[in-house]
Structures are given as structure tokens and as C-alpha cells.
Amino acid sequence: MPEGDTVLQTARRLHTALAGHPLTRCDLRVPRYATADLTGRTVLDVTPRGKHLLTRVEGGLTLHSHLRMDGAWQIYAPGERWRGGPAHQIRAILGTAGRTAVGYRLPVLELLRTRDEARVVGHLGPDLLGPDWDPDEALRRLLADPARPLGEALLDQRNLAGIGNIFASETCFRAGATPWLPIGELPAPERLVTAAKNLLEAHRERPGHRRTLAVYGRADRPCLRCRTPIRTALHDGRPAYWCPRCQSGPTP
Ligand SMILES: [Zn+2]
Incomplete structure (x- = not known):
């Protein structure tokens, strides 16, 4: 299982790649969200909470993902070959003009209102690496x-x-x-x-x-x-x- 610091590294890489840029591509390969389209919305931030990743976008929406045992988010430059695994393992693609983030083998992928985040992470104890560590x-x-x-x-x-x-x-x-x-x-x-x-x-x-x-x-x-x-x-x-x-x- 990924440690908190692995999730933190992933969140930092995603934040650096996506935050502040509008999404030009959005492909959520989960039946429930197959038609969800976040393109045009600017990514506000990517925040780790325990082992959860919260990708917040304009309009009060959060894409919640969890890596569990072997999930991963990989980031690619335009034209770069994707090497995170076979295509059928891709669960999410979030692209901006300069970077594409590809989520592989994500067992949890959920779109929710940002104000409802506590529903998925509110049960967690104080986050060792979080700003609210207690x-x-x-x-x-x-x-x-x-x-x-x-x-x-x-x-x-x-x-x-x-x-x-x-x-x-x-x-x-x-x-x-x-x-x-x-x-x-x-x-x-x-x-x-x-x-x-x-x-x-x-x-x-x-x-x-x-x-x-x-x-x-x-x-x-x-x-x-x-x-x-x-x-x-x-x-x-x-x-x-x-x-x-x-x-x-x-x-x-
Ligand atoms: Zn010893």
C-alpha cells in the first residue's frame, strides 16, 4: 500500500503539472462518469488527504482518487510515450495544453462537489503531513x-x-x-x-x-x-x- 509520502509526492507532481491551467482533455473511464466533462475548467489544486488525492477544479467540483495497492498517476509531456501500463488499465486522463496526467489502475475514482469532500475523507484522523496536523x-x-x-x-x-x-x-x-x-x-x-x-x-x-x-x-x-x-x-x-x-x- 502506498505510504502517505508516496501520495504526497503524487499530489505534488499532479499539482505542478495541472494547477492553474484549464483542462483541454477529460476522460473518466468509469461507467458512472463516462459522460462527465471537465474540459474548460481550470484545475485549482491537487491536495493529498491521508492516502486520498483530491483534484479540485473550477465550479466547485473535486475528482477524488485513491491509489490503494498499485494505482498510480503518471504525467506526460505532449508527444511522450505513455508507459504506465496497458491501455485497459487507464481509469482517468486529465490534460492541459502542456501536460497530460494519466491515472492507472485507480480502484477509487469519484467526482463530487468540493463541499462534500468530508463525506469521503472526513473519517480520517489527523494527517501526518497535512497542514492541520494535530x-x-x-x-x-x-x-x-x-x-x-x-x-x-x-x-x-x-x-x-x-x-x-x-x-x-x-x-x-x-x-x-x-x-x-x-x-x-x-x-x-x-x-x-x-x-x-x-x-x-x-x-x-x-x-x-x-x-x-x-x-x-x-x-x-x-x-x-x-x-x-x-x-x-x-x-x-x-x-x-x-x-x-x-x-x-x-x-x-
Ligand atoms: Zn536491534
Whole structure:
């Protein structure tokens, strides 16, 4: 699943490519919106909200999309070959005079009134990378269910928005707890929230720097702190990684 920072990068690229320009092409390949036509409307902004992308256009409309597991928005210059996947995977095309944005494999594509955005993203907790980030509210939501395993609580976007598998494992490592520790048993939960925020921000500044990851994807390799081999297991169907020495708490 894309992390909040992946969605943020996508939103930034889309915003740079489209915002301020009128749409000259609009093709939404979802039966419900097949006849929707946004051409002539200027793109106002492209905003990430958790893992959702909100593309706002003139006239009070928002195109809501979600990347889920392997969706992607690609941006092309005129004449450039599209290489995001086969044509049947294209769900949306938004073009301006200078750029064409092509949405591939988008499991969620929905056109709604901008004033109704809360209907699709209002359930999200504070966004780690959003302008309205609120650590106290995130902590309050996380601790509302103290028996919940840490990894699961971090992945629940209703608690705080923006954490996927990678940063769930990384945040647990920095908190010194396994993903299975009930969150109410964490000695200093406020540090957890700070760690998550710092991780996402560091990754946003240097996207793609996998070597900054301490445990994720490093199964059987030595822990960067104590040299103990990193372990991995499925947590709720998703891969989790941890150091058995640096992190305390239950394991599968
Ligand atoms: Zn270790």
C-alpha cells in the first residue's frame, strides 16, 4: 500500500503539472462518469488527504482518487510515450495544453462537489503531513482502544492518516516495541507520534532513500543498532518487520 509520502509526492507532481491551467482533455473511464466533462475548467489544486488525492477544479467540483495497492498517476509531456501500463488499465486522463496526467489502475475514482469532500475523507484522523496536523488528537485516537496492537493502530487511518506497512514497522522500531504490543502498554506513547511524524517528514525530504529504513524489508539482515537478525511475519495479512532484541512485546 502506498505510504502517505508516496501520495504526497503524487499530489505534488499532479499539482505542478495541472494547477492553474484549464483542462483541454477529460476522460473518466468509469461507467458512472463516462459522460462527465471537465474540459474548460481550470484545475485549482491537487491536495493529498491521508492516502486520498483530491483534484479540485473550477465550479466547485473535486475528482477524488485513491491509489490503494498499485494505482498510480503518471504525467506526460505532449508527444511522450505513455508507459504506465496497458491501455485497459487507464481509469482517468486529465490534460492541459502542456501536460497530460494519466491515472492507472485507480480502484477509487469519484467526482463530487468540493463541499462534500468530508463525506469521503472526513473519517480520517489527523494527517501526518497535512497542514492541520494535530499530535494530541492523533494520540487521543490511538489510545482510545488501549488493547489494540500497535501495528494495527498505526495503520488505521482513522487514528492518524498517512502510515502504510513500511512506516508502521519503522515507527514500532523507533518506539522500541513490537507491532503486537497493546498500544496502552507503551511507556511513552507521545514519542510514538513524534517518531511517525519525523519519519514521514524525513522520507518526504529524501524520497526513495530506502537505506534510511531500519527494519522494513531487511529480514534476516543484522539490526543496524544491535546486529541481531531482523525478523518478519504477517500482521493482519501485511508484512511486519522487527528486531527481536531492540523491540519488546509479544510476537507471533
Ligand atoms: Zn536491534
